[in-house]
Every structure is written in structure tokens, then in C-alpha cells.
Amino acid sequence: MNLLVFDIETVPDTDGGRRLYDTEGLSDEDVARIMFHQRRQKTGGDEFLPHYLHRIVAISVCLRRGDQLKLWSLGDPESSEAELIERFFEGLERFAPTLVSWNGGGFDLPVLHYRALIHGIAAPRYWDVGEQDNSFRWNNYLSRFHWRHIDLMDVLSGFQGRAVAPLQDIALLLGQPGKMGMAGSLVWDAYLAGERGRIRDYCETDVLNTYLVYLRFQLMRGQLDRADYDAEQARVRTLLEDDSRAHLQSFRAAWAG
Numbered sequence: 001m002n003l004l005v006f007d008i009e010t011v012p013d014t015d016g017g018r019r020l021y022d023t024e025g026l027s028d029e030d031v032a033r034i035m036f037h038q039r040r041q042k043t044g045g046d047e048f049l050p051h052y053l054h055r056i057v058a059i060s061v062c063l064r065r066g067d068q069l070k071l072w073s074l075g076d077p078e079s080s081e082a083e084l085i086e087r088f089f090e091g092l093e094r095f096a097p098t099l100v101s102w103n104g105g106g107f108d109l110p111v112l113h114y115r116a117l118i119h120g121i122a123a124p125r126y127w128d129v130g131e132q133d134n135s136f137r138w139n140n141y142l143s144r145f146h147w148r149h150i151d152l153m154d155v156l157s158g159f160q161g162r163a164v165a166p167l168q169d170i171a172l173l174l175g176q177p178g179k180m181g182m183a184g185s186l187v188w189d190a191y192l193a194g195e196r197g198r199i200r201d202y203c204e205t206d207v208l209n210t211y212l213v214y215l216r217f218q219l220m221r222g223q224l225d226r227a228d229y230d231a232e233q234a235r236v237r238t239l240l241e242d243d244s245r246a247h248l249q250s251f252r253a254a255w256a257g
Helices: 014-021 028-043 081-095 104-119 152-156 167-173 184-192 196-220 226-242 246-254
Strands: 003-012 054-065 068-073 098-101 149-151
Touching (some): 003 028, 003 081, 003 104, 003 184, 054 104, 081 104, 098 196, 149 152, 152 196, 167 196, 184 196, 196 226, 196 246
Parallel strands (some): 003 098, 098 149
Antiparallel strands (some): 003 054
């Protein structure tokens, strides 16, 4: 089975903000301030933008396929949003993997839907609910209670909004490194500072945290026995040992196991 754990990082879609709020001629930073202000006015204080006004600047994935485990960020730091989204859906077309996320159903996938719509990106396998492949009628990416996309936050909460937990807290409770000083709320500042590489690194560590939670989930539901679980954790450790990049070595050092 092919398994793809994924995460996205986003910033305000300032081009969209210019269209919606007639702010041509202003800098991205000033447009974003207006977008946040408009959002606070509408919500009574919450400035988190609606899904369709997020622009994707990083997509990181961990692919478990055969005997391989691979972690990377799609494209490069200068890749356009459209290229990142195209690469993501091309991977789904090629491998038809089981998707794993943390809050992917509530955030990542809806953002990908809107941004793919804006860029005119086709993803027929992702949107299939049985018209092309009959097996997708009973197990597809879109249905909340199917297993082709496992949103761990949603599943572990029993699909109850009042029971959801942040990835950071669950990761730390399981002895994982968590976010190590970075957070989604800091991505915009990092982007303005030109730190696209740092954003991608952070996205990759979120994917690692999510994958380790997934392994524990599979142990809990009996899909892995203890020996298999230990072997999969060892596979993650080997991946970290073989990759000298600083953020992964920091993750390795912080991981209690």
C-alpha cells in the first residue's frame, strides 16, 4: 500500500485581497493588514483568514511505499503555488496513495480545492467518487468517513469538534519533538523575511510528527503489532540518520522515541 502523509503552509493571498478590497498599489504587507482587519471586523476578533484567501507556499510529504520511506517538500523554495499544487495532485494520480493528515479535512484539503480551482488544475483521480474507478464509490478521498484520507485529528476526536486536539500537544504527549519553536502563526512573518526554506523545513517536521502519530494510531487499532510498530519507528530513525539537513538532525536529537 502507498501511504502519503502531507501538510501545507500558507500565507495571505494578497493578490486576491487586492481584487476583493480594491487595494491596488499597496504592498503585500499592507494588503495583508487590511485583510486581517476585515476578518476581525467580520468575526469579532479572529483574524484567521477564510480558506479561499490562503495562498500555499509549501507542501511537504512523507511517502511510505514498499520498503521505502521518503520525506521531502514539493518543488523548490521559488516554485509557484500552481506548481506545488500540480505536483501534489500528480502524485495522487500516479500512486493513488492513502492520504494521512492532521486537520487535513478541515483545512489543508479545502485550501487545496479552492487554490486548484483558481489555477484551473485538474485532479480527476482525487475527485473520483466511482465514476472512473468503481472502488472509489466505497472508499474515496472526499467522504469524511472513508479511509482513503485519514484525518487523524478528526478520527481521534470521534468526529466531534469539541474533542479535537492540536498536533503540537499530541506530539509532545507521545514523546515527539513537536514544532520546536515554529508555528503556523509565524509563517507569514517568516515569508516576509524571505525565509521560504525555513517554512519548508517546518512543514517537513510537521509531517514527521503526523506520521509518528499515525504509526501509534495503527498500533492502537491493531493494524501494526508491537514488532511492526518498532520496525516502522526504526525506519524513521534511519531516515533521520541518513539525512544531514539541520532541521532533521534537530528533530532527531529532540525525539524521545
